[in-house]
Amino acid sequence: MRTRISKFLHCFSLILAIIPVFTAHAATNANATNVTTDSLTLNWTLQSGESFVQIYKDGVYLDSRAGLNSYNVTGLSPCTTYSFNVVGTSGYGSSSTSVTTLGCPTAPVISYTTTYSSISLSWTSSNAVSYDIYKDGSFVANTSSTSYTLGASPSRSYEVKVVAKNATGQTAQSSVWASTPGYSASWTAYNLSGNIRVGGAFTNTNTTYSTSMYITLYRVTGSGDVYVGSTSVYIPAGQTVGGWYPVATGQPLGDYKAVLTSPYAITSGISIGTY
Template sequence: MKKRMLKFVLSLALVLSLVPALSANAAMYATTSNVTSNSLTLGWTLESGEYAVQIYKNGAFFTSTAYTSTYPITGLSPCTTYYFDVKGMGSYGSTSTYPVTTLGCPSAPVISATATYNSINVSWSASNAVEYDLYVDGAFYTTTTSTSYSLSATPSRSYSIKVVARNATGQTAQATKGVSTPAFFQTYTQSLSAGNIVLSSGFTNTSSTSSTYIYFSLYRVSGSSSTYVGGTSAYLAPGQSSSLSTTLASGQPAGTYRVEASSTYAVVGGLSYYSM
């Protein structure tokens, strides 16, 4: 019985003595550094007695290397997540990195916009992208490689502008901005001879749901001051186009005159004025 117990103790001692030797052949503390859009440096710590390791990328064997504790990983895809396992030869031990994402991911573009009654000029920040999709009120509008675009618009309306940035490998990021156009307002200035001042103009209501008025005001200009001398207006049903020819002011002296045209929804399709 004593002999058996002695044999057991000796066997256990032998096994325990081998454990440190076996566990020493392990790679430890795997890390990634120097991350770019297509490469990184993989590092680890070799325990005493270890000289070679196997590297696995996303669970698949990648390569073997010896007598080093770093390895350059190249040929990666931009904006892609990877993890690496480093295994000591003989499978005595292994270490794994945290997931790491390569650079080159598009970021949400920062959008700015300026609006007139009939256009919206949109620009946005470059964001690691090769092209941009524009959406207006949820509907696809165009694709461009530029970081700016001019959109046609109508007066007194709110628009939702979305920019989707896409990088070379197809990943996307997006941002949306609300933009409102002002009401229509235009001025026309010219010199006229003495007489009656006649206005001729065409105009269209750009709204398909709301009626509107268009207003014309005539001013005589002298230096930095101006004097109102006449005006007229016209009613337009939703979507209606019309025109008028009318005298804005009678018996006016020669001088410089300015016509102001304004409307919530209507726009001028052509305007002229003259004295007679």
């Protein structure tokens, strides 16, 4: 019985001695340095008893090295993640690492200004060669510039997205919400007197809600503008109306400025006259 136990313990100790051989790592601490857009240096530490390793990239055999602890990998693509495995040939284990090459575009940092009819965008981004512009989810344009002006309507909020793309097609994007102000513009006419009116065509850019164009008339003086009268023009949703609209009567000879404002309506120009 004692002999049988002794044989068992001897066999068990032999197994324990063999296990580390098959579980030891051929190379440890696999890592990448000198990473560029298309190359890197793969490093590892050889373990005692191992001098020859095989290198795999994304599961595909790449090369073999004897007695070395680094390998220069070239021909890579920018902004791409690769997996490397350093495998021993003496029945040992392996060491792995993954690394992403340089050249990924950065998400654009967007700034903007607005008028009642436009959104002027500018942005900064690294490693990008072109940009796709979207407004409210719809593609508008592709540009290599870092600025772009979008058309807009008064009193609207728009979601604007800029997608940065590098030379190999990888992307990064940012979005902002930009709100436009209501319409506002002014015109001045000279040497008028008597009854004064404003003429023009006014378009409601909102297809859901009606609106009004508000017309305010001032007499221009050396000490400032003097209010002389106002009126408004009702415009149904999505419609255009036009005509002459009286604003003030019995005015002295002078210069007169008409200021037009509206939440949604616009005009390409007006006339100021008498009647």
